[in-house]
Amino acid sequence: MSILAYNGGAVVAMKGQDCVAIATDKRYGIQAQTVSTNFPKVFQMGPSLFVGLPGLATDTQTVFQRLKFRMNLYELKENRMMKPKTFSAMLSNLLYERRFGPYFIEPVIAGLDPYTNEPYVCNMDLIGCPNEPEDFVVSGTCSEQLYGMCEALWEPNLKPDELFETISQALVNAADRDAISGWGAVVYIVEKDKITEKHVKTRMD
Amino acid sequence: MKVYEDKLMKISDNLLMGVNGDTGDIAQFSQFISKNLKLYSVRNGYQLDTKAAVHFTRTNMADILRKGNPYVLNLLLAGYDEKEGGQLYTMDFLASCVRLPFAAHGFGGLMSVSILNHYYKPNLTEVEAYEIIKLCVKEIHRRLFMNLPNFGVKTVSKDGVKTLPTISQASFVGK
Numbered sequence: 293m294s295i296l297a298y299n300g301g302a303v304v305a306m307k308g309q310d311c312v313a314i315a316t317d318k319r320y321g322i323q324a325q326t327v328s329t330n331f332p333k334v335f336q337m338g339p340s341l342f343v344g345l346p347g348l349a350t351d352t353q354t355v356f357q358r359l360k361f362r363m364n365l366y367e368l369k370e371n372r373m374m375k376p377k378t379f380s381a382m383l384s385n386l387l388y389e390r391r392f393g394p395y396f397i398e399p400v401i402a403g404l405d406p407y408t409n410e411p412y413v414c415n416m417d418l419i420g421c422p423n424e425p426e427d428f429v430v431s432g433t434c435s436e437q438l439y440g441m442c443e444a445l446w447e448p449n450l451k452p453d454e455l456f457e458t459i460s461q462a463l464v465n466a467a468d469r470d471a472i473s474g475w476g477a478v479v480y481i482v483e484k485d486k487i488t489e490k491h492v493k494t495r496m497d
Numbered sequence: 498m499k500v501y502e503d504k505l506m507k508i509s510d511n512l513l514m515g516v517n518g519d520t521g522d523i524a525q526f527s528q529f530i531s532k533n534l535k536l537y538s539v540r541n542g543y544q545l546d547t548k549a550a551v552h553f554t555r556t557n558m559a560d561i562l563r564k565g566n567p568y569v570l571n572l573l574l575a576g577y578d579e580k581e582g583g584q585l586y587t588m589d590f591l592a593s594c595v596r597l598p599f600a601a602h603g604f605g606g607l608m609s610v611s612i613l614n615h616y617y618k619p620n621l622t623e624v625e626a627y628e629i630i631k632l633c634v635k636e637i638h639r640r641l642f643m644n645l646p647n648f649g650v651k652t653v654s655k656d657g658v659k660t661l662p663t664i665s666q667a668s669f670v671g672k
């Protein structure tokens with residue numbers, strides 16, 4: 293059984309018009325048994341920067357702590373906010389440092405550039421190879437289902453409300469077809485001047 | 498070998514750790530955590546609250562996990578502090594830690610979680626909680642292939658750690 297499928301989980305992020313959205317499921321389980329239904333895998337790293345860390349739960353927590361440490365140090369030293377692209381490079385480096393004993397997570401980054409407000413999404417494999425597409429990124433145990441849903445539903449230049457609908461439907465329907473993802477979802481819509489957090493219901497099983 | 502082993506360790510005045518795993522690891526790890534928490538309180542003049550103590554425990558477990566000789570322990574951490582009240586955290590042997598209203602580890606735990614899920618309410622009294630645990634133990638005695646005769650019970654509250662009567666085979670006589 294794959295280590296990346298030990299705890300289960302799913303994260304998806306999409307670009308919209310002057311906004312990004314990122315969504316995660318809330319299940320924490322140990323193989324078939326569900327332990328908690330309140331374990332979101334997306335963390336806010338800055339005023340408009342979010343990172344999703346699906347995969348092995350212990351590494352989700354460890355990498356979040358290490359990332360927070362490095363980001364805080366950067367922002368203290370440089371005295372400015374970190375750009376999403378730079379954050380992506382930092383996370384890639386963090387993961388590649390462990391090339392031959394990696395952290396078992398496949399992260400997703402979503403944010404707006406703090407100075408130009410340009411939307412940015414990125415995902416990586418467990419050793420930090422970045423992928424910065426123009427549309428959406430997916431990760432987790434139901435990534436195949438997510439790819440299908442996103443490809444079907446996404447279109448460019450969606451407004452924040454439309455983007456919310458699109459990303460919610462993508463995650464909910466993909467997670468409903470995966471036994472080890474789901475038990476509720478959290479969706480964040482990141483715009484220039486506000487962040488909306490919404491909890492969405494999936495199949496609770 | 499022994500039916501009266503106390504696996505609920507008092508880690509600090511308001512923190513209890515229930516440990517499941519190798520005996521050596523249990524002793525070593527629980528003492529390591531409790532002595533370090535004591536050291537913090539001696540150095541700084543105040544005790545770490547539950548959340549911080551659990552975070553410390555998790556970080557140490559996660560660091561040792563990738564160092565070639567990890568502790569193979571499943572933990573339940575129960576603590577009380579003024580700010581958050583009573584809290585329960587579960588940590589598995591990989592150092593994934595979650596806060597939960599109720600939790601269980603092991604084969605007996607697999608049976609117990611469904612019972613706990615059904616009977617749990619957020620504002621249970623100590624007596625009601627004890628009765629629910631007794632229900633879990635009853636089921637474990639009936640259905641589990643291993644013989645686990647005695648279950649020690651402790652509570653942690655603003656008055657500190659208190660030991661409740663052990664649940665054993667005799668608790669169910671006449672039922």
